[in-house]
Structure formats: C-alpha cells, structure tokens
Amino acid sequence: MVSKSQIKLITSLEQKKHRTKMGLFVVEGKKGIEEVLESNFELHSLFTTQDIFNTYPDRTHIISEVELKKISRLKTAQIGLAIFKIPFRNEIKLEGLVIALDGVRDPGNLGTIIRLCDWFGVETLLCSLDTVDCYNSKVVQATMGSITRVKIHYMDLPLFLKENNSHFKAGTFLEGENVYSSEIPKNSIIVLGNEANGISAKIESLVEKKINIPQFSMAENTESLNVATATAILLSEYRRKENY
Amino acid sequence: MVSKSQIKLITSLEQKKHRTKMGLFVVEGKKGIEEVLESNFELHSLFTTQDIFNTYPDRTHIISEVELKKISRLKTAQIGLAIFKIPFRNEIKLEGLVIALDGVRDPGNLGTIIRLCDWFGVETLLCSLDTVDCYNSKVVQATMGSITRVKIHYMDLPLFLKENNSHFKAGTFLEGENVYSSEIPKNSIIVLGNEANGISAKIESLVEKKINIPQFSMAENTESLNVATATAILLSEYRRKENY
Incomplete structure (x- = not known):
C-alpha cells in the first residue's frame, strides 16, 4: 500500500527545491531501478507491483497497478518506482579530462x-x-x-x-x-x-x-x-x- | 480564416498514411517555416497570425491566435503553420559516404x-x-x-x-x-x-x-x-x- 504521506513525498520530489531539501530523488522502471540498486546509492523506499528486486525487504512496498499508476510520472507505469538518497559529494575529483x-x-x-x-x-x-x-x-x-x-x-x-x-x-x-x-x-x-x-x-x-x-x-x-x-x-x- | 476542410486536412497529416496519400507535410514555427520556404520545397498553404513571411500571398492565410492554437500540435503555438509538398525523389544519388x-x-x-x-x-x-x-x-x-x-x-x-x-x-x-x-x-x-x-x-x-x-x-x-x-x-x- 502507498500511504497519503508517501504519495505526497513522491509528488513533491518532482520539484528541485523539494529534492534538494529532502536529499531524495525518484527512479522509475525495472531497468533503471536495478541499475541504481546495484550502485552505491542508498535506497530510501521502493514501490513495486512485482516482488522481483530481492533486496531491502524492510523498505519494499508491494502495491497494486492502480496504485503504481497513481504515483508514476511515466505515460505507461513500469513495474516500480524507487526513491533514492542523493549522494553527498564533498570532494571534487579533478584528474584527467x-x-x-x-x-x-x-x-x-x-x-x-x-x-x-x-x-x-x-x-x-x-x-x-x-x-x-x-x-x-x-x-x-x-x-x-x-x-x-x-x-x-x-x-x-x-x-x-x-x-x-x-x-x-x-x-x-x-x-x-x-x-x-x-x-x-x-x-x-x-x-x-x-x-x-x-x-x-x-x-x-x-x-x-x-x-x-x-x-x-x-x-x-x-x-x-x-x-x-x-x-x-x-x-x-x-x-x-x-x-x- | 481556417475552413473546416483545412482543419481536417491539417489534422489528417498527423498520420503517415495521409501524408503519403496527399504528398504533404506540416511545419510549425517561424524559424522552421522560413527554412523550408528558402529551400526548393514547394509551399501548399501557410496559416499565420503575423504577415511576416513575404511570400506567396495567394497561399497565405492570416488567422487569429485562437485559430492557430486550434490547428497547432505544439504546446505553445508559434506564429504560423505551413503545409509543404513532399518532394518526389526519383533518383538515388550515391556518391561518397x-x-x-x-x-x-x-x-x-x-x-x-x-x-x-x-x-x-x-x-x-x-x-x-x-x-x-x-x-x-x-x-x-x-x-x-x-x-x-x-x-x-x-x-x-x-x-x-x-x-x-x-x-x-x-x-x-x-x-x-x-x-x-x-x-x-x-x-x-x-x-x-x-x-x-x-x-x-x-x-x-x-x-x-x-x-x-x-x-x-x-x-x-x-x-x-x-x-x-x-x-x-x-x-x-x-x-x-x-x-x-
């Protein structure tokens, strides 16, 4: 299930000021989510219609297609939507090009x-x-x-x-x-x-x-x-x- | 003014089968229209809110912004919409790359x-x-x-x-x-x-x-x-x- 406050959070992240304030951003679609899950970016929460991501069960919410459609910004919602933490980068690595x-x-x-x-x-x-x-x-x-x-x-x-x-x-x-x-x-x-x-x-x-x-x-x-x-x-x- | 049959023609040209059948295609926006007018493509008709194109007065229709909005496919309609004839290319020029x-x-x-x-x-x-x-x-x-x-x-x-x-x-x-x-x-x-x-x-x-x-x-x-x-x-x- 997606709670009202979760819907509100996801919608707010469409705006840069909220992304910056919360330190969070949204990724949609199976492939995109998998790519970010495999990286060192930290998952905040995952909403999916299919329990296929095999990771962080405590942050994974199985939802219906109707619910996914409600939170998705894609024309055709795809399997899931994930919220990740924006990495904090202190140091700028300047090497080569x-x-x-x-x-x-x-x-x-x-x-x-x-x-x-x-x-x-x-x-x-x-x-x-x-x-x-x-x-x-x-x-x-x-x-x-x-x-x-x-x-x-x-x-x-x-x-x-x-x-x-x-x-x-x-x-x-x-x-x-x-x-x-x-x-x-x-x-x-x-x-x-x-x-x-x-x-x-x-x-x-x-x-x-x-x-x-x-x-x-x-x-x-x-x-x-x-x-x-x-x-x-x-x-x-x-x-x-x-x-x- | 844009007539009903002109609106019908413009709408039909959104589909490839109609473009192919009629041999016509649509260009929108000042810059785009000017570029094609300067080429050897032949103008079929031009609908514009500003009489700035200085060409083919017999095929130019001055219309209102409301009318332009009606025929435009752009989010923000821009000055004009033109219909051009699709050039017939018989010979394929094969030279170099x-x-x-x-x-x-x-x-x-x-x-x-x-x-x-x-x-x-x-x-x-x-x-x-x-x-x-x-x-x-x-x-x-x-x-x-x-x-x-x-x-x-x-x-x-x-x-x-x-x-x-x-x-x-x-x-x-x-x-x-x-x-x-x-x-x-x-x-x-x-x-x-x-x-x-x-x-x-x-x-x-x-x-x-x-x-x-x-x-x-x-x-x-x-x-x-x-x-x-x-x-x-x-x-x-x-x-x-x-x-x-």
Whole structure:
C-alpha cells in the first residue's frame, strides 16, 4: 500500500527545491531501478507491483497497478518506482579530462551528456548553477544508469574556473580552432554552453583555448551542432588522440 | 480564416498514411517555416497570425491566435503553420559516404541524424521501411531545417544493399573493429540499427565490415551508445580521416 504521506513525498520530489531539501530523488522502471540498486546509492523506499528486486525487504512496498499508476510520472507505469538518497559529494575529483556545462537546460541533453561521460571514462562533470538538475526524473531516465557512475557537481562555475590552477580550460566556440588538429593537455576542463546562447561572456574570458567542430557541408544556414552531439564528438576525438 | 476542410486536412497529416496519400507535410514555427520556404520545397498553404513571411500571398492565410492554437500540435503555438509538398525523389544519388538506417524508431533520433548528415556533408540518407517517417512533425522539428538539404529515401533496405555494387557496406556492431583504426573506403554505406535490437540479421549478412566505437570506461553495465550519438562519432571520424 502507498500511504497519503508517501504519495505526497513522491509528488513533491518532482520539484528541485523539494529534492534538494529532502536529499531524495525518484527512479522509475525495472531497468533503471536495478541499475541504481546495484550502485552505491542508498535506497530510501521502493514501490513495486512485482516482488522481483530481492533486496531491502524492510523498505519494499508491494502495491497494486492502480496504485503504481497513481504515483508514476511515466505515460505507461513500469513495474516500480524507487526513491533514492542523493549522494553527498564533498570532494571534487579533478584528474584527467573533466567536462563542464554552462547553462545546459534540456533534460534530454544533460542525460545524454552524462551517459557519454560514462562511456568515455570522464569521472567528473561540473555544472553551472543554471544547468538543469541532474536528479530531474527526465534526466535520470535519459542517463540509463550512468548517473550512478559519473560524479556531478553543481557550482559557481566562473568562480571555480577562475580559482582552479591544476587544469587547462578549453571551450567550444564557433570561431574556435579545429578540434581535429588542436592539442589539448591531459588535464583539461572542456566547457560546453547553453543550447541557444553558447558559453556566457564571463566564462569565455576564463577559457584559454577555443575549439570548434568544423562543418563539412557547404550549406550556409545549417544550425550549429546540438550540445549533446558536440560532446559526443569532442570526447571521441579526445580519447582517440590519447589512445591511438 | 481556417475552413473546416483545412482543419481536417491539417489534422489528417498527423498520420503517415495521409501524408503519403496527399504528398504533404506540416511545419510549425517561424524559424522552421522560413527554412523550408528558402529551400526548393514547394509551399501548399501557410496559416499565420503575423504577415511576416513575404511570400506567396495567394497561399497565405492570416488567422487569429485562437485559430492557430486550434490547428497547432505544439504546446505553445508559434506564429504560423505551413503545409509543404513532399518532394518526389526519383533518383538515388550515391556518391561518397552514405548513411543507412535499419529500423530507427525514435523521431528525435532520426531528426538528430538528419541534422548530422547535413553538418557532415552526407547528401543521401537511406531508411528501411520500418524507420520512423521523416515527415513526422517531431522529426521535421528536430532537423532544424536540415530536412530540406539531405535527400532521404525509404526502401527495402536489405534488397537495395544486396543489389548495390558501387558501395562498400559497413555497419555498427558491438563486436566490430575499432572505428579509430579501421579503414573504410570513400564510397561506403554505413548502416546503423534499431535503438533496442541493433542491425537486423538480414542486413548483418550483407555487411562487409563490422565497426564499433570502443568504450573507454571500466564500468561493465554501461549502456551502449545511443544511435544518434554513435552517428555523430562515426561521421566525425570518417571526415577527420578523409581531411586531416
């Protein structure tokens, strides 16, 4: 059974301010829940129509499909909904390549970027305070479990970049150097910008190298690459240069 | 004013069978409409709340915001909705690199892939018959105008690949050769597969080389790359090898 207070808690976690206040976030669907259960994230409570998760019986509530439908945010509710504790990350691990996002707003883009960081072995992702919250359910869903493996930190990004001395700072700009021929040091932070406006002026002034993915077609009015596909190409290119 | 029969036509074009039968598709929003108006696609009719498009007054209908809201499929209707004729493409231009999709189902993925083809100068995109329709409004929206520049053909893809002699056939598979070190001829068709199941067995048997984007992290349960990000990396890598 789901109690009224549990429904209230789950509904409140749709909002970032409540997630931050409670230190909790929601994961839906069998695969997503299994991925997070296997990680070192701590389970708060689990609501499921099928007793298949074999873990923490004291925090597992078997519920009906009608009840699941009531608490689910998915068009088609899937087997279960779990609440996990947002991990507290004190220390920022800066080693090798780090990605930083300056105002990325679309949950799908952030989810894809987290998944790409996971694939390309980027352990730390820095996000400006106006980047969409990574514990937003659409982001969590889009990461396909990668959210448990990439360490994500929200921060005053301009201040952080200004004070950091260990890493080289690069960013993507239309007028930047060709990514295929430009060299980037092993310890670098690469900044990617907002979907509509790119990198903010404040961060532009802190970047030591501007890089660009060249366009190979002649069309003049082609839209510049989406931030998630640009991240895919940059990470691929960085790892290729390092390894092959 | 929008007549009842016009509303009926616009609504019917949400379905692929009607788009195919009528040879028409819908574009919404100022930017999207302008992009298609500037191309060689032919306008059928334009419904707008602001007379800003300066073109084809005989096919332009000034309507109220209430009327636009009635015919729009967007959450927030934007300035106008246009109907264009689907271009008839008789001949398939096979020159240089060609991308082929085997059962890509997600409109956002197809839209991103069309946009990537445009950026990387891939003129021809082949789609299996079970790939999502490129004139689906979500796809059109996601291409950001690139749909007017990339030539897209739906076909019996296994048959086409079997009968084609001009191009080398490659495809992405988990057990494939490392994309960074594998060579692909100038005239190649690269096949990408369905989101859940990859490339079908029928097409697998026709592929001459299997390629793969290696994973750079140690995590064992990382999801394989999404088809759109995989396309981004493949196209980037192909053009890099060719040009740098």
